[in-house]
Amino acid sequence: MTAPILVSVSGLSKAFTAHPLFSGISMGLAEGERTGLIGPNGSGKSTLLKILAGVEEPDQGEVHQRKNTRVVYLPQEDRFHPEETVEQALLSVLVQANFGGPSSIPDAETPADRPGTHPTGHTAEDAYRRVWTISSRMNLPAGSTLVDSLSGGWRKRLALARALIQEPDLLLLDEPTNHLDLEGILWLEKILLQVPFAFVLVSHDRVFLETVTNRIVELNRAYPEGYLRVEGNYSTFLDKRQAIVAAQETHEQVLANKVRREIEWLRRGPKARTTKAQARIDEAHRLQDELADVSNRNTLKKTVDIAFDTTGRKTKRLLEAKGLGLTLGGKRLFSELDMLLSPGTRLGIMGANGTGKSSLMQLLYGHVQPDQGTLRRADGLRMVYFDQKREQLDPEITLRQALAPTGDTVVFQDRALHVVTWAKRFLFRPDQLGLPISLLSGGERARVLIARLMRTPADVLLLDEPTNDIDIPTLEVLEEGLREFPGAIVLITHDRYLLDTLCDKLLALGHGKNGLGEARYFADYAQWLATRSTPNAPSGSAHRIPRGIDRETGRGTESSKAKIRRTTKLSYAEQRELDGLADRIREAENVEQELRQALEAPENATDAEALTTLATRLEHAEADLLDLYERLDKLETKQQELEHAPT
Secondary structure (H helix, E strand, O other), rough: OOOEEEEEEEEEEEEEOOOEEEEEEEEEEOOEEEEEEOOOOOOHHHHHHHHHHHOOOOEEEEEEOOOOEEEEEEEOOOOOOOOOOOOOHHHHHHHHHHOOOOOOOOOOOOOOOOOOEEEOOHHHHHHHHHHHHHHHHHOOOOOOEEEEHHHHHHHHHHHHHHHHHHOEEEEEOOOOOOOOOOHHHHHHHHHHHHHOEEEEOOOOHHHHHHOOOEEEEEEEOOOOOOEEEEEEEEHHHHHHHHHHHHHHHHHHHHHHHHHHHHHHHHHHHOOOOHHHHHHHHHHHHHHHHHHHHHHHHHHHOOHHHHHHOOOOOOOOOOOEEEEEEEEEEEEEEEEEEEEEEEOOOOOEEEEOOOOHHHHHHHHHOOOOOOOEEEEEEEEOOOOEEOOOOOOOOOOEHHHHHHHHHOEEEEEEEEEEEHHHHHHHHHHOOOOHHOOOOHHHHHHHHHHHHHHHHHOEEOOOEEEEOOOOOOOOHHHHHHHHHHOOOOOOOEEEEOOOHEEEEEEEEOEEEEOOOOOOOOEEEOOOHHHHHHHHHEEEOOEEEEEOOOOOOOOOOOOOOOOOOOOOOOOOOOHHHHHHHHHHHHHHHHHHHHHHHHHHHHHHHHOOOOHHHHHHHHHHHHHHHHHHHHHHHHHHHHHHHHHHHHHHHOO
C-alpha cells in the first residue's frame, strides 16, 4: 500500500542568474520517507528546501501540501534573539506554532514572556511540560541559560529541539550536522532514527546519509530530468547511479556512431524528392540534437582536479614530538603526547568541540608553543596549513587575485598555467574571476583554499576541517588527491568515511575522569566506536595502538602476558589466487581489446543492435578487468605488509 503524500511539487524551476539552479522538478514526499537531498554545490538544494517550506517562491511550478500538514524548516544558520534563554527559545516557537503561524522556524523578534494560557487546548502547564520533555530528551542546558552563551554545537541542538517541539509531519533540515562534533553527529543519528515523522535533509556526510535515510534524491543537470531519485540508502544510490551513468555514456557512444553514419549520408547530398528522404534528413538533425544534449549532460559530471605538490623529501622523521602538553585559559587540553610524522603518515585527530584539536594543529604548525615536552622539525621542513575558519582568505580581493596573486599565470608542478585554465580546474567559470571572495559560497571558498594549497610544495599537510561546505563529488576527488600525496598528513574532520578510508591511525582528544585532557591513539574509527560503546573495556594505553587489533571489527585482543603471533605470508588460497592473476588479467585484456576493435569495425557501423550489444559487453569486460587489477593490488599490498610486519 502506497503511503499518503504529504507534499508534492510539479514543474519546479528556479534561477538566480543566467544559469538555472534546476528546472522541471516533479516529485512527492510521503509519510515515513527519510530523504537525503544531495547534489553539487550550486545545484539548488537549499533553495528547494526553502520552496518546500514556503519560505521562497519558485519561478515556475507548483507546491501542493496536504491539508493540516505541519511542515517545519530548520535552516543552516541558527536564528535566535540574543537575549533569549533556552526556555524562552522553545516557548516562543511553541506559541507561534499553536497560533497557526508559519511552520518554518521563525526569527525571534522578542523573547517569549511566560503566558498565562496558550491557544485553545493548550494551557501554560501543557506548554511548560512539553518544554521540559524536549529539554530532557535533547539533554539541553538549564532553561535559564542565555542562548547567546551557547557554543555552535549546543545552538544546533537547541535549534533541533525547537523543530521537534512543533511535532511536524515533515521536517526539512539543511546541513543539520554543521557545528556538531562526532559525538553530536552520533547523537543526531539516534534522534532521527527514532522520530515518527518524515524528513528531508541536505547533507554531505556519506555515513550519516547511509545511516538515517531510506531514499536519496540528487539534484544534477547531468540527468535527463534534472534529478535522480533512488529508493534505499546511500550505498544503494551509488550502485544505481553508477549503472545509470554508464548507460548514459554508452548511449552517447551509440548516438555518436549513428550520427557519424547519417553525416556521411548527408554529405553525399541526398535530394529531398521523396517523403522518405526528407524524413531521414529530419531524423539525422534530430539525432544530432539528441547527441549534443547527451554529450552536454555527460560533460556536467566533471569534477575538481586535485593533486598536491610535494618537495619529494625522503627524511624519515619529518616531525617528532615527545611528552607534549598544552594548557589554554587555565584548561589542560592534553599532556604526555608523543607523535612521529614520516612520509606516508596519515593521522586523523578526533574529539568533541573544545578538546583542543585546532590548538594541537596550531602547535604543530608553530603558531602555539607547548607548555611541556619537545617538538622537533626536520631542517627546512615545509608545512601547509588549511584553516577551518577560512581566515587565510581576504574577503575583499577578487577570485582572480586569490587564484593567481602575481598576475594571470599560475605555476603548478613546474608548469605555467593561465588563470582561466587554473580556475576551470576548480569548476570556476571565467565570468566569476572578477567576483570578490566575500560573494563566494562556503564550498567555493574551500575550493579556492585547496587551489592555493596545491601550488605550495609541502612535506606535511595540516588540514583542519577541509571537508566543510564541500559537495560529495569534490570530497571524492579530494580523498584521491590526499591518498596520492607522498608526504605526511594530519587531518581534523568529522567525516567518518574519510577518517576510515584515509587515516592509518587516529588520535582522540578528550576529558578524562579527573577532568584533565587526555590523548589516546586508536587503530581506526571502528575501534574508537567499540571503545565508546564499552567505555570500561580496555582499549590500549595512551599514545600507543594496542597490539592484536582486528581492523574489521575494531576490537582489541591485547594481552600483557602473551606475545601476539603474526602471520608473515598469504594464506595458501590467496597465494594460489595471486599466482594465477597474471594469466587471468592477460586473458581479460585480450577480451577487452577484441570487443573494442569490434565496436570500431566498419562492418558493424550500420548495425545499431550489434553496436548496443558490443558496447554493453565492452562495459562488462572493462569492469571485470578493473576488478582483477584491484584484486592484484590488494593481494600484493597485503603480501608486502605481511613480509615487513614486525614480529
